Amino acid sequence: MKKGLLIVISGASGTGKGTVCKELLTREAGIAYSVSATSRAPREGEMDGREYYFRTREAFEAMIAAGEFLEYADVYGNYYGTPLAPIEERRAAGEDILLEIDTQGALNVMERCPDGTFIFLLPPSLEELQRRITGRGTESEESLARRLAAARDEIQLGKRYRYAVLNDTVEAATDRIQTILAAERLRADMDPEQFEI
Template sequence: MMNRGLLLVLSGPSGAGKGTVCEAYKCRHENIWTSVSMTTRAPRKGEVEGESYYFVTVEEFERKIANDEFLEYAQVYGNYYGTPRAQVEEKIAQGRDVILEIDIQGALNVQENTSEGIFIFILPPSMNELKKRIIGRGSETPESLLTRFQSAYNEINYVSKYNYAITNHTVEQAAHDLACIVRAEKCRVTRVSNEILSLKEEDLNELID
């Protein structure tokens, strides 16, 4: 039997580089699928249905909430955003690993809705480095920079809710650390139970002969 895939849930403060780390990891590993979120907001220029998001009406989204079709969802600035449950569970059942790159609120909701998740927090090397990365984007005012810093300090307090923490000194190193976590998780006794059972069921007499 094929072992189930892993559900990898990545979070971290803005500027820590979780999106870049995810992309670097995916470039080196084929058996990975990134979950596509669903939203009720209108598509923006260049966004593609089924790749950027699944775009649905408020009525359809709320019907899916009532039917428990989301691993997690939230309402942000008047629009719903959520992670559809069915596709994630389908890919995992097929033996593919799934990455959810979501905020802390979403990750905590996933923890409540599934026992399978592996929760990984991406940390910046330091708050000074985080500041440099955010300023380097060139899109922050002094006020918004302060808001992001306050948010980052608050978010780091949630790291104890996660299974692993990766400090993103460099993207290459962080992606390698993520790969090591995945490899270790795939070697858990509970995940290789099929192979263990197969060994135990081999005919001892036949082996002796």
């Protein structure tokens, strides 16, 4: 049985991870989106097991203690994390799993799952990054400048990923990601049985 890929799409804040992942899932129906767990309360319309696995802080902490997360973080008092077991099970069954995750999370996943496919999304330019961050239009100038500087620092982390994909347009970025996935499906370690002839 050929093993499925763990596709990790990451990038600095404002580089358009979400839009690219959505386009990829539309094009490749066989890829499953990894559902995260969180300790925050569900919002209107959110369903347990679809947007998130909703867990109490206590239940989440028990999962941490049991080593059940591929990575997790405490964001403004709420836990977010990626349960490892469902990912491993689905990959063993040959299914590709997509993880859309911030840079800190991705670096943690690299430690636990070095055989993942780590893709860093690059904004086309500093100006475009600025435009995308400003575009949300809800922050002070100081806050925006701070976010832009943080994003530039974060882009340096891209060097630690295997692949870097320019997100100039959603279509072109998704084309590049599909090329990467086609190649990764030819990795020797995804199908050890093929050497037994």
